Amino acid sequence: AQTVTQSQPEMSVQEAETVTLSCTYDTSESDYYLFWYKQPPSRQMILVIRQEAYKQQNATENRFSVNFQKAAKSFSLKISDSQLGDAAMYFCAYQNNAGNMLTFGGGTRLMVKP
Amino acid sequence: DAMVIQNPRYQVTQFGKPVTLSCSQTLNHNVMYWYQQKSSQAPKLLFHYYDKDFNNEADTPDNFQSRRPNTSFCFLDIRSPGLGDTAMYLCATSRRTSGGASETQYFGPGTRLLVL
Numbered sequence: 001a002q003t004v005t006q007s008q009p010e011m012s013v014q015e016a017e018t019v020t021l022s023c024t025y026d027t028s029e030s031d032y033y034l035f036w037y038k039q040p041p042s043r044q045m046i047l048v049i050r051q052e053a054y055k056q057q058n059a060t061e062n063r064f065s066v067n068f069q070k071a072a073k074s075f076s077l078k079i080s081d082s083q084l085g086d087a088a089m090y091f092c093a094y095q096n097n098a099g100n101m102l103t104f105g106g107g108t109r110l111m112v113k114p
Numbered sequence: 115d116a117m118v119i120q121n122p123r124y125q126v127t128q129f130g131k132p133v134t135l136s137c138s139q140t141l142n143h144n145v146m147y148w149y150q151q152k153s154s155q156a157p158k159l160l161f162h163y164y165d166k167d168f169n170n171e172a173d174t175p176d177n178f179q180s181r182r183p184n185t186s187f188c189f190l191d192i193r194s195p196g197l198g199d200t201a202m203y204l205c206a207t208s209r210r211t212s213g214g215a216s217e218t219q220y221f222g223p224g225t226r227l228l229v230l
Contacts, residue, residue, distance in 0.1 A: 044223040044224065047218055091157075100145060100162055100164065100169070102157075
């Protein structure tokens with residue numbers, strides 16, 4: 001069974017600084033998808049970024065980028081120029097190529113200090 | 115804008131009193147999911163529909179049922195809610211391709227259920 005681990009329950013960052021959230025996963029599959037979702041307090045879970053395992057190039061979305069290390073089974077999220085609106089719970093998630101199930105990590109609560 | 119809508123956003127019910135939560139989508143996705151998320155925890159998949167094909171997770175209690183009358187709507191029925199069912203319930207949708215792979219899941223805003 002696949003597992004996803006987020007080792008940082010809480011992180012904080014100063015506004016305009018850069019922060020990296022860690023995620024590791026365990027799988028025997030070679031083809032799969034990885035996601036970072038953001039869930040602000042009492043608000044909707046939204047997709048931040050998606051990575052296909054067969055792609056070597058790291059995905060980027062504006063200020064958000066990932067460092068995907070397939071051999072190490074690591075998938076960290078870097079947020080550049082942090083903004084107050086980035087404060088949220090961030091979930092790393094895994095989905096295999098054939099399945100419907102998302103396996104979530106335990107989440108990292110990010111606080112942004114003004 | 116295409117979206118996933120959940121109603122109601124907040125629901126209070128009494129112990130043992132049946133409750134139904136609603137999800138609708140305008141994305142025309144063929145897969146719909148229900149997740150339970152307890153405070154400060156990750157979402158936990160309860161079940162999903164691929165078109166009309168229902169797929170239950172092995173550890174989902176029998177107390178939880180679902181209906182999908184058409185592509186756009188999916189309901190979560192809790193037959194006899196217990197105090198432990200207090201949680202956020204998230205609906206999500208995705209598209210499954212002809213090759214069988216499911217694409218990105220998009221979430222609704224959730225229904226916060228309180229069982230008293």
